[in-house]
Amino acid sequence: MSEFIKVAIDQSKCLGIEACGGCLRVCPVNIFDKKNDEPVIIKENEDECTLCDLCMQACGPNAVIIHKLYENQ
Amino acid sequence: MRLLEHESKEILGRYNILIPEGDVVESGEELKIDGPVMLKAQIPLGGRGKSGGVIEVSSSGEAKEKIEQLLSTPIRGYGAKKILVEEKIDIAREFFMAVTYDTVAKDPLVIFSQEGGVDIEELSASQPEKVQKELFTVRARLPQYRAREIVSEAGISGRILLGLGAILSSLADIFLDYDATLVEINPLALTGDGKLIALDCHIEMDDDALYRHKDQAKKLALDNRYEGGRKSTDFERKAAEIDSLDHRGVAGRMIEFDGFMGLIIGGGGASLTAFDAVKQHGGKPANYCEIGGNPSVLKVKELTKHILTKKGVEKIAIIMNVVSNTRVDLVARGIVKGVLEAGRAPSETVAVFRVPGAWEDEGFKILSKYGVPYCDRSVSIDEAAKMAVERAKP
Ligand code: SF4
Ligand code: SF4
Numbered sequence: 001m002s003e004f005i006k007v008a009i010d011q012s013k014c015l016g017i018e019a020c021g022g023c024l025r026v027c028p029v030n031i032f033d034k035k036n037d038e039p040v041i042i043k044e045n046e047d048e049c050t051l052c053d054l055c056m057q058a059c060g061p062n063a064v065i066i067h068k069l070y071e072n073q
Numbered sequence: 074m075r076l077l078e079h080e081s082k083e084i085l086g087r088y089n090i091l092i093p094e095g096d097v098v099e100s101g102e103e104l105k106i107d108g109p110v111m112l113k114a115q116i117p118l119g120g121r122g123k124s125g126g127v128i129e130v131s132s133s134g135e136a137k138e139k140i141e142q143l144l145s146t147p148i149r150g151y152g153a154k155k156i157l158v159e160e161k162i163d164i165a166r167e168f169f170m171a172v173t174y175d176t177v178a179k180d181p182l183v184i185f186s187q188e189g190g191v192d193i194e195e196l197s198a199s200q201p202e203k204v205q206k207e208l209f210t211v212r213a214r215l216p217q218y219r220a221r222e223i224v225s226e227a228g229i230s231g232r233i234l235l236g237l238g239a240i241l242s243s244l245a246d247i248f249l250d251y252d253a254t255l256v257e258i259n260p261l262a263l264t265g266d267g268k269l270i271a272l273d274c275h276i277e278m279d280d281d282a283l284y285r286h287k288d289q290a291k292k293l294a295l296d297n298r299y300e301g302g303r304k305s306t307d308f309e310r311k312a313a314e315i316d317s318l319d320h321r322g323v324a325g326r327m328i329e330f331d332g333f334m335g336l337i338i339g340g341g342g343a344s345l346t347a348f349d350a351v352k353q354h355g356g357k358p359a360n361y362c363e364i365g366g367n368p369s370v371l372k373v374k375e376l377t378k379h380i381l382t383k384k385g386v387e388k389i390a391i392i393m394n395v396v397s398n399t400r401v402d403l404v405a406r407g408i409v410k411g412v413l414e415a416g417r418a419p420s421e422t423v424a425v426f427r428v429p430g431a432w433e434d435e436g437f438k439i440l441s442k443y444g445v446p447y448c449d450r451s452v453s454i455d456e457a458a459k460m461a462v463e464r465a466k467p
Contacts, residue, residue, distance in 0.1 A: 003413065004406050004410075047406055047410065048369055048370050050400070050403070051402075051435070068438075070442045
């Protein structure tokens with residue numbers, strides 16, 4: 001559904017919402033939600049990502065990665 | 074949005090402010106009140122009394138005739154579709170009260186005068202001592218004790234001080250609760266038997282807050298409010314709905330025109346410059362539409378799609394001044410996504426994208442990927458408009 005941005009979470013590295021939940025707390029445009037104890041991406045909001053990097057800074061184990069789909073990575 | 078007198082008075086009633094007994098009628102036949110009454114044409118204008126929009130009559134026979142007269146005689150370009158019929162009030166004294174915004178102090182301002190039925194600007198200029206003005210804050214509101222102090226400072230004392238203070242405090246509540254830009258009672262009458270009754274009321278609501286007041290906003294679409302002025306088209310109303318999808322920025326202040334070039338242009342003077350430039354170069358705008366203040370990708374996308382639904386619109390030009398608080402890349406995302414969702418090709422559909430400023434490099438990457446013609450600040454608004462018109466030629 002997103003055209004420009006893909007936000008990926010490596011669940012194997014993630015500490016869980018209860019223990020951390022940083023990404024969910026800091027994102028200014030509601031891209032993260034929680035499902036049980038895992039952070040999940042709200043797909044229809046992904047293209048609102050402002051590339052502010054707050055989620056990545058909040059994530060100690062570097063589990064969040066932002067891809068710019070328009071950059072042909 | 075300016076509410077009509079009877080709509081404003083309905084709100085006063087909800088806050089327990091007394092209003093004259095009355096009825097709203099759409100023809101003389103509907104008249105129920107007998108005896109001497111006031112007939113008031115319901116049009117969104119001040120100074121109705123002076124222009125013949127308020128008539129006093131002594132019997133119901135005369136009232137029926139004058140109602141028909143008011144309904145059939147336009148006043149300064151407006152035709153009433155409803156007449157407010159009210160009992161005649163025995164007036165002993167009149168006051169003025171209003172709440173508005175002081176845009177310099179950036180706080181709500183309450184104004185009270187011991188003389189009502191007056192032009193308050195004139196009175197303020199000629200006899201400023203008669204007009205009491207006081208700022209209050211949105212958080213503290215205007216408690217009754219503070220309202221009473223204001224009334225008292227205007228030279229009012231005695232029992233009536235309590236009544237006036239209560240009404241003034243409620244007026245401030247209405248102002249805040251309804252996201253108004255102006256709430257005015259002029260005059261507020263003290264009757265022979267000591268009651269305070271609002272004889273006329275004028276409420277203006279902030280258009281940007283109408284999404285929070287759906288019951289009021291839907292009145293704008295009613296056909297039987299009044300005639301005249303310019304009413305929003307369905308196309309414009311849909312754009313306003315898009316703008317109210319979320320609180321971020323502005324995307325949807327739309328005016329519909331009968332041309333073919335869709336426009337999304339930066340707010341303020343630049344949008345007028347861009348619009349004029351498109352016309353100057355022979356383009357025929359399908360619309361005027363402001364964006365600014367960093368709208369969400371969603372709103373820009375929906376707006377783009379909406380403009381492309383208008384019959385005959387093949388191309389859309391996006392022109393803004395150099396922006397600092399609107400992200401170029403987020404606007405670019407919204408435009409491209411809107412065009413794609415409308416089932417068109419961005420490279421063919423966007424006539425020009427001239428939005429220089431914050432995050433433009435990122436924005437230009439997106440536009441290049443989709444083959445959208447864009448330019449930076451070295452191309453003026455006028456030149457960009459010319460490019461758009463050239464590209465829109467069949
Ligand atoms: S970069 Fe910012 S806007 Fe994007 S997902 Fe992370 S916190 Fe949200
Ligand atoms: S910030 Fe990182 S570790 Fe914390 S919940 Fe989000 S993904 Fe998991």
